[in-house]
Amino acid sequence: MPALILREAMPDLPSHSSPSYVLSPLARKIPDYDLNGSRPGSPLPDTLLSPAFTPPSTPGSDTPLYQKEPKSIPVDTSLQRPPKLLEKLPEVECIVRARIPTVTGAEMFLHLYQNNVDGKEHLAIVFGDNIRSKSLHAVWPGETERDRMTRGAYTGRLHPGRVSSRADPQSSTPEHIGRDNHTAPLVRIHSECYTGETAWSARCDCGEQLDEAARLMSLPSSSGGVIIYLRQEGRGIGLGEKLKAYNLQDLGSDTVEANLLLRHPADARSYGMATAMLLDLGLGGDTGIRLLTNNPDKIRAVEGPKREVVVKERVAMVPLAWKTGGKKGIHSDEIEGYLRTKVGKSLANDDRVTLLMQASRSGKWAI
Ligand SMILES: Nc1nc2c(ncn2[C@@H]2O[C@H](COP(=O)(O)OP(=O)(O)OP(=O)(O)O)[C@@H](O)[C@H]2O)c(=O)[nH]1
Known part of the structure; x- marks a missing residue:
């Protein structure tokens, strides 16, 4: 892999286009939760259950209210002045993929990528059979059929005794590379959040958003989709620095001020990696994608840099607590502050108005 590109090399770029390579201390994953004596399978105390963790909010679960395809808003960035993005996209390669049955019955294919920029294992979580990685399916010199199946470069399904990675007569899934060209697939670009996704944090809605994206992509009516899971923890500042920011927030700063006090940009993330991965997954070009986000900076x-991927429509991600008038979703003083700062400081005017309307309709905030 070529040398890492460091943030210092591009001092004049806006935060959302910087490669923001930040070394964060290795986060130790908790293999089994053991809180107040609870083990997997036994109920956790209510106070510890965030919606991100609660089975009913996980993909494919039966929540009749939200079984419909999400509403989207047309997007046309062709007339906008392009932001200052890195001219060259990172080089990415999918080195392994595996089928993951999920706890709700929906299935996804987890794709693990290597790249020539930051040495991190970025992921693509693919729902549906139609989206295939070009680099994964390329033939590697000297590899056997078993090698190909082991790294996930097969079509159809694996089963005991299968000997070929090519079209499998026993498989009931379609054997085509390419996708339904009628509907732009749903895409979510998600930045890692250890606290919100794994450690039951009610400081942010990251876990809820990840669940909601997966649920929408595995609806029976959905033509599938991709969650690009980027390893840029804490808006790109890393877990250790994010935890310091949390302490500053407890001392009275909001989420943006805390980053600035720590001498980080308000948002140190970049999205070129996601563009490169989407291209590899065949989602470039005119068919376009439907992007799940509230963040207008993310769209362009x-x-x-050359509009290699086209965002045709945007699908808003309204917090569950706002959508349900507080019946579901995250409840904490911290999430209120987090969303208030996000809406007030990070969003463009149109998005701010839309979200504030939602919040006021649900009785959350007066506008
Ligand atoms: N620095 C910092 N990062 C945070 C904090 N809370 C959450 N994050 C990180 O923020 C990221 C999510 O970004 P958000 O700004 O909430 O959402 P977004 O992805 O820009 O926008 P959406 O697409 O609309 O969700 C994750 O990487 C979280 O770890 C915080 O208080 N400080």
């Missing part, structure tokens, strides 16, 4: 940044 994900499209890439």
Whole structure:
């Protein structure tokens, strides 16, 4: 892999286009939760259950209210002045993929990528059979059929005794590379959040958003989709620095001020990696994608320097607590502050108005 590109090399770029390579201390994963004596399978105390962790909010679960395809808003960035993005996209390669049955019955294919920029294992979580990685399916010199199946470069399904990675007569899934060209697939660009996704944090809605994206992509009516899972913890500042920011927030700063006090940009993330991965997954070009986000900065940044990927429509991610008038979703003083700062400081005017309307309709905030 070529040398890492460091943030210092591009001092004049806006935060959302910087490669923001930050070394964060290795996060130790908790293999089994053991809180107040609870083990997997036994109920956790209510106070510890965030919606991100609660089975009913996980993909494919039966929540009749939200079984419909999400509403989207047309997007046309072709007339916008392009933001200052890195001219060259990172080189990415999918080195392994595996089928993951999920706890709700929905299935996804987890794709693990290597790249020539930051040495991190970025992921693509693919729902549906139609989206295939070009680099994964390329033939590697000297590899056997078993090698190909072991790294996930097969079509159809694996089963005991299968000997070929090519079209499998026993498989009931379609054997085509390519996708339904009628509907732009749903895409979520998600930045890692250890606290919100794994450690039951009610400081942010990251876990809820990840669940909601997966659920929408595995609806029976959905033509599938991709969650690009980027290893840029804490808006790119890393877990250790994010934890310091949390302490500053407890001392009275909001989420943006805390980053600035720590001498980090308000948002140190970049999206070129996501563009490169989407291209590898065959989602470049005119068919376009439907992007799940409230963050307008993300839209043009994900499209890439030459609009290699086209965002046709945007699907808003309204917090569950707002959508349900507080019946579901996260409840904490911290999430209120987090969303208030995000809406007030990070969003463009149109998005701010839309989200504030939602919040006021649910009785959350007066506008
Ligand atoms: N620095 C910092 N990062 C945070 C904090 N809370 C959450 N994050 C990180 O923020 C990221 C999620 O970003 P958000 O700004 O909430 O959402 P977004 O991805 O820009 O926008 P959406 O697409 O609309 O969700 C994750 O990487 C979290 O770890 C915080 O208080 N400080």
